[in-house]
Amino acid sequence: MxxxxxxxxxxxxxxxxxxxxxxxxxxxxxxxxxxxxxxxxxxxxxxxxxxxxxxxxxxxxxxxxxxxxxxxxxxxxxxxxxxxxxxxxxxxxxxxYTLTPTPLPEVGEWVSAEDAVVPLWLRPFGGQVLLARDSEGGYLAGVGIKRHDRYGRELSVGTDPAARGRGLARHLVAQAARRVLDEGFVPTYLHDVHNAASARVAEAAGFADRGWKAYGVFEE
Known part of the structure; x- marks a missing residue:
């Protein structure tokens, strides 16, 4: 169902x-x-x-x-x-989409999208974004939320190239998905059909591939 x-x-x-x-x-x-x-x-x-x-x-x-x-x-x-x-x-x-995110340890903190540490790509999401930082407070990885309507929230994740390979993205996505569910929404996750790295993040965070596809049109 x-x-x-x-x-x-x-x-x-x-x-x-x-x-x-x-x-x-x-x-x-x-x-x-x-x-x-x-x-x-x-x-x-x-x-x-x-x-x-x-x-x-x-x-x-x-x-x-x-x-x-x-x-x-x-x-x-x-x-x-x-x-x-x-x-x-x-x-x-x-x-x-997921209703049961993987129970991975939380590695991020929620901050305002306007915070000085937030990279430019995350700012358009508005509200709060989820960040993983280094010991000096610098940005390592982050998740933004696309607030489509009063039922669905789409997650987008990005990791600084120097911080890749640590599993930060999967931990952040799972953490963000749990918050979305706790707030009464359903978390979704989209990625290019050829993006194997993003697919691995999704699977590890509890977003199974059910054979569903998304379509759209964008300006290059």
Whole structure:
């Protein structure tokens, strides 16, 4: 049975869930409004083994539905133009979630995203971010939270190159996931299908690969 938080997150974020067919294209006004980072995300999609929902701006539904019979790589190649964003790129990622994060020791502390120690890549997440620091207080690794809606929280992690190989990312992701769950949300984690390092972090933190995928369009 699908967790109700995940169900409500997907139904809210996409505009419909589940798909009910191999590919269901749905129009949502959310695709025309700023998202978690203040920017418009014109395509958001999630695919499970039973089918995929692709959420697009309402005026673009028919143009995208006309691509539904194409192989996925061809559909993704034509998707930016179909939603009116020529020159942008479509992507496919692994979509993961967890209800039981791995009970790894906590190695991070929550600080304001505006704190001077927070690196530039983490600042747009706002609120609090989770940091691992060295003995002098310097940044080693961190997790930011994409606050998509009142049900779902997507985690993003990054480690300073000099601090890689210590397992910091998996510990931070598991720690952040526990907090997200404690606050009543469902934690999700996306990564490129070819990013083996990120996949290892996700698995170690308790985010199993269930064969789900995520889709979107971004400006390079």
């Amino acid at each position: 699908l967790d109700k938080r995940l169900y409500h997150h997907l139904a809210t974020w996409l505009g419909q869930w589940p798909a009910g067919r191999a590919l269901h294209v749905v129009g949502s006004d959310r695709r025309t409004r700023p998202g978690w980072d203040g920017r418009v995300h014109p395509v958001v999609g999630v695919g499970a083994p039973g089918g995929a929902v692709l959420s697009v701006p309402p005026p673009r539904v028919e143009a995208v539905r006309a691509l539904a019979a194409l192989p996925v790589n061809d559909l993704l190649a034509k998707l930016p133009s179909a939603v009116g964003y020529d020159g942008w790129q479509a992507y496919r990622a692994v979509f993961r």
